[in-house]
Amino acid sequence: MEGFLGVRKGAWTEEEDNLLRQCVEKYGEGKWHQVPLRAGLNRCRKSCRLRWLNYLKPSIKRGGFTADEVDLIIRLHKLLGNRWSLIAGRLPGRTANDVKNNWNSHIHKRVVSCKEEVKGKAKQITKINVIRPRPLTFKKNVSWSINPSPKMVNIEVQLGHGDNDSNHSALTVPSNEDDILLWKDLLNGKESITVAQELKGPTTTFMAEENAPWTKTGDHFFDDMHGCWGDLSFDVDLWNFSNQNTKL
DNA sequence: AACTCCCCCAACCGCGAACAT
DNA sequence: CATGTTCGCGGTTGGGGGAGT
Numbered sequence: 001m002e003g004f005l006g007v008r009k010g011a012w013t014e015e016e017d018n019l020l021r022q023c024v025e026k027y028g029e030g031k032w033h034q035v036p037l038r039a040g041l042n043r044c045r046k047s048c049r050l051r052w053l054n055y056l057k058p059s060i061k062r063g064g065f066t067a068d069e070v071d072l073i074i075r076l077h078k079l080l081g082n083r084w085s086l087i088a089g090r091l092p093g094r095t096a097n098d099v100k101n102n103w104n105s106h107i108h109k110r111v112v113s114c115k116e117e118v119k120g121k122a123k124q125i126t127k128i129n130v131i132r133p134r135p136l137t138f139k140k141n142v143s144w145s146i147n148p149s150p151k152m153v154n155i156e157v158q159l160g161h162g163d164n165d166s167n168h169s170a171l172t173v174p175s176n177e178d179d180i181l182l183w184k185d186l187l188n189g190k191e192s193i194t195v196a197q198e199l200k201g202p203t204t205t206f207m208a209e210e211n212a213p214w215t216k217t218g219d220h221f222f223d224d225m226h227g228c229w230g231d232l233s234f235d236v237d238l239w240n241f242s243n244q245n246t247k248l
Numbered sequence: 249a250a251c252t253c254c255c256c257c258a259a260c261c262g263c264g265a266a267c268a269t
Numbered sequence: 270c271a272t273g274t275t276c277g278c279g280g281t282t283g284g285g286g287g288a289g290t
Contacts, residue, residue, distance in 0.1 A: 085278060101257055
């Protein structure tokens with residue numbers, strides 16, 4: 001089977017597999033546009049990449065999915081939707097294509113029939129609310145106000161996108177139910193939330209209580225002289241946040 | 249045995265994101 | 270910033286082969 005300009009398509013031969021395997025072993029993974037030439041293959045770069053990632057890569061696990069793997073796929077799909085590469089990333093040795101094929105031909109039918117069993121004759125499948133992990137940081141310039149009694153500081157926290165600096169630490173997953181809801185609001189698109197923190201001493205250091213929805217992040221401090229926070233920034237560990245607090 | 253149907257999975261395609269110039 | 274190139278992902282297709290008749 002030959003395509004435009006004689007580029008081969010369709011099933012791979014053993015000889016082609018060997019050429020591709022030798023090429024990747026010699027030059028490493030990546031730079032796929034160079035692979036057809038380097039390997040001496042009459043295939044397009046996409047075909048080479050796919051063949052390696054889905055079939056030839058030594059770490060790929062062969063054989064049927066175990067019950068544990070199926071269970072994990074169902075849970076992850078509920079959380080992530082059709083984001084096969086993310087799901088496969090949590091299943092060592094399984095490719096996105098494997099997971100997708102398995103879902104479409106086996107698991108999906110099982111899940112649907114289970115739902116129908118549970119819901120009796122209800123045929124409507126509820127829309128999956130997907131929490132999409134994406135890099136988020138909190139803006140440094142938070143607004144704040146101080147209550148004299150009780151001595152509390154209210155801090156407004158805002159989401160930013162991608163303006164990372166190196167002084168972050170991961171956000172501790174909250175255990176308090178109200179805190180979870182509050183932070184979920186933020187992650188679900190709310191522009192800002194307000195949280196309260198007790199003031200500690202004259203030169204206030206912003207400290208986290210145990211199980212608070214954040215951790216102290218390095219050198220941030222309340223600057224009395226300038227009346228502002230020195231450095232206040234957080235990362236949200238979205239994966240663990242979702243994983244631990246989303247009911248599956 | 250011959251034929252049809254259907255399932256499974258490897259591979260392709262199109263598109264958006266990321267990167268390079 | 271604009272444009273071109275490459276990468277990576279998800280949806281879809283099609284052929285091989287097993288099951289059923």
